Amino acid sequence: MNGVPLAAYIGLGLFMFTTGVVGVIVRKSPIVIFMCIELMLNSVNLTFLAFARYQMVPVASPERLQHSMMAGQMIVIFVMAVAAAEVAVGLGIIMAIFRLRDNVDIDEMNLLRG
Amino acid sequence: MNYESIWLVLLFPILGFLIQALLGTRIEKTLGRKVLGGLAVLPIALSFAVGLVITLGTKGGTSNTATIGQWINAGNLSIPFEFIVDPLSMTMVLIITGVGALIHLYATGYMSEEREYARFFTYMNLFIASMLLLVLGANLLLLYVGWEGVGLCSYLLIGFWYKDLANAKAANKAFIVNRIGDWGLSLGLMLIVVFLLSQGNHVQDGRYLSYDTMLPALQNGLAANPAMATAIALLLFVGAAGKSAQFPLYIWLPDAMAGPTPVSALIHAATMVTSGVVLLNRMHVVFEMSPVASAIVCVIGAFTALFAALIAFGQTDIKKVLAYSTVSQLGFMFIACGAGAYWAGMFHVTTHAFFKALLFLGAGAVIHAMAHNQDMRNYGNLRKYLPITFWTMVVGTLAICAVGIPGVFGFAGFYSKEAILGGALANTHAQINGVQLGQISGWVGLGVALLTSIYMTRLTCLTFLGSEERWRAIPAHTEEHHAEDHAENSDTHHALDENHTPHEVPISMWLPLVVLALLSIGGGYFLANGGAFEHWLYPSGLPVLGEVSTEPTGIPLAMYSMIAALGGIALGLVFYLKGLPKNQGFDESQWLGLRRAERDQFGFDNAVTVAAVDGGGDIARGLWKWVDVALIDGIVEGFGKISGGLGELMRRWQTGYIRLYALMMLLGLVGLIGFFAIVFQRGVR
């Protein structure tokens, strides 16, 4: 979108990422933590797309240009796929834990302590 | 069928092995043992037929190499997968497959009451395959593969009745002692490669270990430095001595008699133990280069022959006697090889394969008939019960005693032994600075011939002549492993006691006896007249050997050996015709000291075993205590303790709270990025 500097997109992505990080640390419900992770992933996606659209470094040939425009979108696709798989497995794990103990407070899942 | 199709010879036993290994038990269950045995004998017979055809097509002196494919390519060393077809290899092929087929046929009868029929024939076929690979492989590495293969098979077969400890121990002993020989062989191999590489003469397309290129290269290279020749030759001889049970390393062969008798006949008399001789024949150029090594071979062979022949007197186990006679015959072969009469060695290998296999199989028949009792003192008057076995074994005895009328006719052993002694007495090659050790060992061999005919006569007399009281009298005693291993129909395996009546063996067992008997009667005559065998094997003659001398001291050599043979037989008859002498009975305390010493192999075996086992044990224990436990474990566990302590410190941080971990990660991230930010700011300014 013309007239919008790259800083705006990156800033938004950075903000979302930070929010996700804080959420992971702050929240106790594993599902919300998952949501925060998704948030982070999406901020990264936004950053990728923004960089793919705003070609900062001048590229030599049109082929290189197309390639570099495509790379960002490809990575975003793969990130989405990985996120989908991750959510499927993660939610399965949460269900299993919940079935095991009627409580999914993440601070009570501390069996793996030294 | 030309030499290109030699791989068929190797193919059949491998197929048989696979059939036996994969389908054996199923075939045994469904089609029965006869079919299984047939399937075991058939491949060997087939490859014998193929080998026969190819042999007829092989002219003397020709050497063809049939390459199947590339095997190893390492740097400029390339080992193709190739077979050599020349008189030497074909001779061995015929011996292996022919005698092997007969012995397989015998074994189908002999093992018919044993457990794990299929496993036995699996091993047997595998042995034939690896032995064929040993003799057919056209480079030393293939020979080495076959070498190890036969070692493995002999181990497996000695320990076939692995359930009782003695057999297992014997198998281990054989394997370990063979290791020493193989160590020597492998060192010789490497030394050859290193030497040829150092020579810098790039053997054609890098086939450093293939005979057709290696032997000429060695001949050219070793002429320059005989020391290297001696080294290579001695290393190879160590290998040969290990496999063919020469003096220091013979100790495994007598114990190897723990295996089933067909195994003893095939592996430990006819084929495998002669592979050392085959090796020496293959590499004879090396030995021709170094008189010292040849002399050593001669001396070792002669000493072994004498030593083993003496020991044979002290043995009461029929198979042990035969085993020691095998060792001493092998000694003869080595005398020949050392003396440069390589063809004589091979000749003796051939004839020895005939009569020694015959003798073993006969002994097996006797043992079979006597309820697996192997002590000769329990036998007697068996000719009444086992006529075929008796007559065939008589033939075998005469053959091994080298009975013959010079110029007219002789049994198989006669000609080969003549050749050996003649070659030894004639040669001037095996000598260390002037001392003609070769000729000395030739005379020694003559003496050994005498001893041989004595103890062989002893064996025959004790077994077949005399009276039955010896086994009628003895109380019933059973041997332990038969209880479990022969359990198939154990009523036939009742103990040896007064109401025991031996029975003649079935046809599948006496047919091979007859065939081998015929061979040991006529084989030598056929091969020897006109020097057919010699000229087939080495048509161009042998460079280090002049002519086999027929009268070294004016008196024809044949006379000496005839006297030796007949005299020995006469002595033996004098001693043993009327049965077991008093001072050789079950009460061994009445024995002569000499005989008792011979029974204990002059303490050599004990000494070696004690030195090797206990000394080695002490060394190992010391290493374990001081090096392993104290040093290495100390270091390792020290590290373990250190890290354990550190972990103990770090453990407190692992609270199990994921959020805390995330917090730590974030802390590190912020710290790192902040640090870099500051650094970059500095860089900017």
Added chain:
Amino acid sequence: MNQTVGGVAVTPELLMFGAIAGAAAICAVGVVAFNNAVRSALCLVVNFFLLAVLYFTLNAEMLGITQVVVYTGAIMVLFLFVVMLLNLGGSKLVHEKSDWKKFVGILLGCGLFVILGAQILPQLVHVQPMQLDQDLAKFGGPEAIGRTLFTEYAYPFEAVSVLLLIGIVGSILLAKRRI
């Protein structure tokens, strides 16, 4: 409207972006701030939807629509499904009592934002998007994506498909009481 803020011309597009981005940021905060899992999920849905809109503004319409289909259509529905299945709606089960971790986390988060922002953003303030001519504008479209994905990114694509398969199997194994 040509007045500039910090050297950047304030264009209607910028204002529009500001609106969308502000909403997205507020929703992102809401995800963390709401005590109620369902509301967090809703905020996340809205956030993803707005992100999709932003993708559209970046000429990546294919990815934008994929974002909607995958995230709001599938993933977030799964989230809601699980939230309701476990009935974590109200803050009944998880007591979000405040401890020191919370403050430290927020503090560090702000620190991260400030440091990274101060490092990165100033260089990007004046970077404007490159001009797209007609055929370059197609590069967010389905056929361009498809061609690239199935030609030079074929192996990663296959790998990702295998990964998804593994995810399916794993989640079934985890969630099913008895297979």
Added chain:
Amino acid sequence: MADFVQHLHPAWQALIRVVLFVLPSFMLVPIVIWWERRLLGWMQDRIGPNRVGNITFSRTSRFVPSLLKGKKFKLFGLLQPMADFGKLIFKEDITPTAVDRLIYFIAPGLALFPAFALGATIPWGPYPWLTPVADVNIGVLYIMAVSSFGVYGIVLAGYASDNKFSLMGGLRSSAQLISYELAMGMSLACIVMATGSLKPSAMVAAQSGPLWGLDYAPFNLIQNWNILTPYGLVAAIIFAICMIAETNRPPFDLPEAENELVAGYHTEYSSVKFATFFMAEYLSIIVYGIIMSTIFMGGWHLLPIRFDVMAANYNSFGDVWNLLDTLNGSSLLAPIWVIAKACAVASSYIWIRATLPRLRYDQLMSLGWKSLLPFATANLIVVAIWIVATKVANPVIGWFAVVVSAAILYALYKTINRLNLRNRPNLASRTVTMVDEPPQRREVELVDPAPAPT
């Protein structure tokens, strides 16, 4: 008019298009409601609502013009929906105390949103300057995306009204929608592959080509509607089933199954909010009907006949053919044809509702996952094979390949089902039998008891 519109600001154009799409479909809702009730009544052998909207002028009043005196106009109860709407509006809007207020309020809106947004990429006439609202090159994906929004309203409503039955309804609907989205996407993907484009307008254009791509008589006289092609027929059937499931209509109306969970997700919703749900349901019926008719049934063409080709070939009646062509496709009547097809689809909805009983939950799931999804996938493969074969050889070979591959895939599917038949729940055994079991089976059970353990 076209250039007038095109000279406006894009935003105005978009507004015009939105209005032109939303208003007709919005006005169709009461008619469809009325039509459903009448049709159901007719199918169930009763009258149905026929009173509201009967106007009878008095004979005596002075205010009535004389030609109307005593006249009686029957609207067959057309105004019934209006009356219901009024009733719903003036009812008391009850908000339970324990609900999650925010979500409780936004849920009906969320339910209504996809119904409106769904048709944004659907062209309802050959007027590129008027329709569709946005002719983006991802139209079908857009449909998938928006239809996936439909779940939120229901799930959130079920969650927000703090009620177990509502929650169950919400859960059911979310599971149902997730499962049927897949098969729907697959069946749409078939058409996308066959067309080679994601634009609905391109699909309509492709559907007006010669039948099965065979450009000679008699095939070139018939339009290549997807529903006339084998894969398209399969895809259309799958799409129709999934569409019914997506709109929670019978026989897939488990989220609001009266006899299990009271009224499902809208148990707690009373007046206008309930009306919103109601409206959303019927609106989505219409919009799905429009989508169906656009993607599978040739868009705005009335008949699958190519009158222009007829005019070209049999030019003795040239003018007639041209007139019919104008009527059939490219005319102002096009929107009417689209709406007519949509209504036909809606009528089939009602017919199905009147015919089929409601599925059980496991039946629903096994239908979605074990029948529709495999069939749609197989269909996709078939289409792929068809495309390849057509590109490599010629259309005839292509169709031959379609038949062969379809047969092979069907055999595969049957064998796989046969293989895992044993660990699949046997549905027949779990169905309730109203009549007694036939007696001889009992006798058999009595005759041979379990073998005594020996």
